[in-house]
Amino acid sequence: MTSAHAPVLRLASITKRFGPLTANDSISFDLAAGEVIALLGENGAGKTTLMNILFGHYVADEGTVEVFGTALPPGDPRAALDAGVGMVHQHFTLADNMTVLENIALGTESPWRLSFDRRRATARIRALATDFGLEVDPAATIAALTVGERQRVEILKALYRDARILILDEPTAVLTPIETEALFATLRKLVAKGLSIIFISHKLNEVLAISDRVLVLRSGKLSGERRTAGATRQELAALMVGQEVNPPAVPEVARGPVLLKLYGVSTGRNGTRQRLDDVSLKLIGGEITGLAGVSGNGQAALADLIAGLEKPVAGTVEIADQTVDDWSPRTALSAGIARIPEDRHAVGTIGDMSVAENVVIEQYRSPSFSKRGFLDWKAARSFAEELIRDYDVKCPSPEARIRLLSGGNMQKLILGRALDPDPSVILANQPTRGLDVGAISYVHGRLLAARQRGAAILLISEDLEEIMALSDRIIVMSKGRLSVPSARGERSVRDIAELMAGHG
Amino acid sequence: MTEAFEILFTASFWVAAIRIASPLIFATMGELICERAGVLNLGIEGIMAAGAFAGWFTVYSGGDLWTGVAVAAATGAAFGLLHATLTVPLGLSQHVVGIGVTLLATSLTYFTYRLVLPEVTSPPKIEPFQPLPIPYLSDIPILGQALFSQTPLTYLAFVTVAVVAWGLYRTPLGLAVRAAGENPAAVESQGLSVTAIRIGAVMTGSALMAIGGAFLTMSAFNSFFFEMINGRGWICIALVVFGSWRPGKALVGAILFAAFDAYQIRLQQVTGGVVPYQLFLMLPYVLSILALVLVARRATYPKALMVPYQKGER
Structure with missing residues (x-):
């Protein structure tokens, strides 16, 4: 028996380096029984690295982890599990083609047994699910579950192994506001049973709602610690970012013409991806249209449609009042549609090609970069240099391979590539995901400047605060359909959340 | 035309089909296990050759038949260890390593054959596995002869399918193997x-492939000669896809392919040289491609197949 005051978990001066980067710099803290600690910090502050060390996915360069007074051997997830540490990863670690039961039972029985008792395991999962409000069918295949249900499976995985310490890495990033409330209710039940929780997040309101104590990480260091009871948003934000944060100023702009119009557009089946179902949308010059919605509700199909990557099976696409019949990426580009893709690594750039090659990749056919079928590398290089200068990109040279750039710098280059030709329509899909606060406000500033110039912008984002702050009109996407648009300030966060969840 | 049709109702045709299927069944189960864990094993063709030789040579040197099978399996496992060392902890390209293992295993086999038998011109024979009719069951017309009058190694092939199916779907170990092929991170996060x-x-898997090879020398041709695997390994890779990575369906695929093969041999005799025999040789492969197109388009392959997993990578 441990006494009530002894910590269940103790991290002592954990340090972890990745090459020249110090991801964790001598971090120490204790976690008490029944306590909820929030680990607050920006992307790249080192939160996930720290938790991966605790769980044994990474080996720390220095420092020790103690659970219930016993040191954990480094780099051994099994030891962490056996000691009662459960982790819900930000990117779920579930096998999609297997059932809930199989995912939960994996690794819980001796591999040399000749059979395993499905009925008993099912009963156990059902009991845990009922006790903690984690309803999910043990026989269902993971691929058929919603994101919220998958997260419940992840929590059940830990509870099935009798976890006493639960680590949740950005658990609300993929949830609707309503699912988030259900998660919080579950977490409160767990705490009531004596579990301790580490809640990793960069969302201040959630941290204030769920935790007893907040630890703030900045650039790999513990920059502050507060009792949640006495803490304020402003104080925590300043600790997290290291400076005061101001919301972007959105000036008034005169409306322009309708630059892109979708009328009754549906798209075909594409694997398990949500298709568009009778979508109508107008993008107007001088306006930012914000598209809110939970990931996987058709945003990807809409973005691909506008970029020309997907053709409509029904409905029409009109550009400047002209119906376009032959819709392809090239038509879209030549019609002046610029895109900032959702995944800058997979789609936005070609990692092993140079910065110069990457910035001309959408315009290599234009006369400024090619003459009689030959590329003009001098022009490409000087264009890259121009973007590096104008968009404040930290980059050794136009010859550098683009994958060596940080996320923020890569995004600035993509932004420059998209905005430099003064496009009439800008498709910005998750333009600030994974960026730090400085880079985010830079991207927002550039998008607002394009709006000022009269471009029509479609901002697709899962960050509701971003949508609310920037958009002139807000549309909510759910199950491949669009809601009626609302003007700035017309709908409350609560109303939008309801629409995101598919109600109303 | 009726003659071509009547072939299907002769016992000898079905006996041949099952015999031809047996090595394919072993090797297909072997490949299936590898792929279910996320590793494409293109070493299969060479590993079968090594198994064929190792089993045969053990018996030729005076070992008994089951010892030969065991030696073949051990040889296969050794090449499997080589393949796995390069592709799993080192994370090298599974295509390149697989082709390398096939070339290495094949060449080593031929080299060893020449080394131990420098003088021979015609391949020496061994006393192979004999048919072992199962009482009563073998008396059933056609089916009894096809299924229950085979050699012990053929029975073992069918038992292997049942064991692999049970193992993959009913045991904790099989669950872990399947999960490793679907999402290695899920396996790691559960402490395995x-x-x-x-x-x-x-x-x-490689041990099973080698037993498949050994079947050829110990239960079919009774001697070892060069090029005897003759693409059977590659066919097994297609059979795994055809079977959608499921042991039962893969078994059906193996028997189907073998039946095509047995059928074309008999069809050659019936048509009596009017049609070039090469066309008939082609038949099983053409039909396999056709079947593959029809079946495999909808197959869901293991998601982490050919994706190396490196722990703690960023």
Whole structure:
């Protein structure tokens, strides 16, 4: 028996380096029984690295982890599990083609047994699910579950192994506001049973709602610690970012013409991806249209449609009042549609090609970069240099391979590539995901400047605060359909959340 | 025309089909285990050759038949260990390593054959496995002869399918193997070692491939000669896809392919040289491609197949 005051978990001066980067710099803290600690910090502050060390996915360069007074051997997830540490990863670690039961039972029985008792395991999962409000069918295949249900499976995985310490890495990033409330209710039940929780997040309101104590990480260091009871948003934000944060100023702009119009557009089946179902949308010059919605509700199909990557099976696409019949990426580009893709690594750039090659990749056919079928590398290089200068990109040279750039710098280059030709329509899909606060406000500033110039912008984002702050009109996407648009300030966060969840 | 049709109702045709299927069944189960754990094993063709020789040579040197099978399996497992070491902890390209293992295993086999038998011109024979009719069951017309009058190694092939199916779907170990092929991170997060599971799966699978090769020398042709695998390994890779990575369906695929093969041999005799025999030789492959197109388009392959897993990578 441990006494009530002894910590269940103790991290002592954990340090972890990745090459020249110090991801964790001598971090120490204790976690008490029944306590909820929030680990607050920006992307790249080192939160996930720290938790991966605790769980044994990474080996720390220095420092020790103690659970219930016993040191954990480094780099051994099994030891962490056996000691009662459960982790819900930000990117779920579930096998999609297997059932809930199989995912939960994996690794819980001796591999040399000749059979395993499905009925008993099912009963156990059902009991845990009922006790903690984690309803999910043990026989269902993971691929058929919603994101919220998958997260419940992840929590059940830990509870099935009798976890006493639960680590949740950005658990609300993929949830609707309503699912988030259900998660919080579950977490409160767990705490009531004596579990301790580490809640990793960069969302201040959630941290204030769920935790007893907040630890703030900045650039790999513990920059502050507060009792949640006495803490304020402003104080925590300043600790997290290291400076005061101001919301972007959105000036008034005169409306322009309708630059892109979708009328009754549906798209075909594409694997398990949500298709568009009778979508109508107008993008107007001088306006930012914000598209809110939970990931996987058709945003990807809409973005691909506008970029020309997907053709409509029904409905029409009109550009400047002209119906376009032959819709392809090239038509879209030549019609002046610029895109900032959702995944800058997979789609936005070609990692092993140079910065110069990457910035001309959408315009290599234009006369400024090619003459009689030959590329003009001098022009490409000087264009890259121009973007590096104008968009404040930290980059050794136009010859550098683009994958060596940080996320923020890569995004600035993509932004420059998209905005430099003064496009009439800008498709910005998750333009600030994974960026730090400085880079985010830079991207927002550039998008607002394009709006000022009269471009029509479609901002697709899962960050509701971003949508609310920037958009002139807000549309909510759910199950491949669009809601009626609302003007700035017309709908409350609560109303939008309801629409995101598919109600109303 | 009726003659071509009547072939299907002769016992000898079905006996041949099952015999031709047996090595394919072993090797297909072997490949299936590897792929279910996430490793494409293109070493199969060479590993079968090595198994064929190792089994045959053990018996030729005076060992008994089951010892030969065991030696073949051990040889296969050794090549499997080589393949797994390069592809799993080192994470090298599974295509390149697989082709390398096939070339290495084949050449080593031929080299060893020449080394131990420098003088021979015609391949020496061994006393192979004999048919072992199962009482009563073998008396059933056609089916009895096809299924229950075969050699013990053929029975073992069918038992292997049942064991692999049970193992994959009913045991905790099989669950771990399947999960390693679907999402290694899920395996690691539950405290199991992806590396150990994959190495074990590739070694076990390779042992089965080698037994498939040994079937040829110990239960079919009775001697070892060059080029005797003749693409059977590659066919097994297609059979795994055809079977959608499921042991039962893969078994059906193997028997189907073998039946095409047995059928074309008999069809050649019936048509009596009017049609060039090469066309008939082609038949099973053409039909396989056709079947593959029809079946495999909808197959859901293991998601982490050919994706190396490196722990703690950023």
